[in-house]
Amino acid sequence: MGRFRKQMYDEHAHKFSTEESYEIAFKKVKRIKGFYSHLRIFVIVNAIILISNFSRNFTWSHIEVRGFENWQSYSTLFYWGIALLIHAFTVFGPDIFFNRDWEQKKIQKYMDKDAQNKNKWE
DSSP states (O other): OOHHHHHHHHHTGGGOSSHHHHHHHHHHHHHHHHHHHHHHHHHHHHHHHHHHHHHHHEETTTTEEOOTTOHHHHHHHHHHHHHHHHHHHHHHOGGGTSOHHHHHHHHHHHHHHHHHHHHHTO
16 A cells, blocks of 8 residues: 555544455545546547637638538547546446435335325225
């Protein structure tokens, strides 16, 4: 274990039952940090591509912008965006939309609704 990680572990040892749980938490934080770095680079690079494409296609004499006509300029944005979504799904898991509590809440909702329907006619 590195010096920094050891110091973090010593400071927060009461929160972790074992070193194994700390390792799992540390790896998860590293994966999330990696995703946000990927997102930051995605935004910067594609902003540069879009700005350069608009400035190249912008004409002052006719005052018209023909920026979205060139598919090659935006294919990077499109395909890299798909890769970024896949990266987000692998980091945050399938629980992005349907977390663990969602299933229990839905089951409870339908059970309550069914109980109300039974009591309605009694």
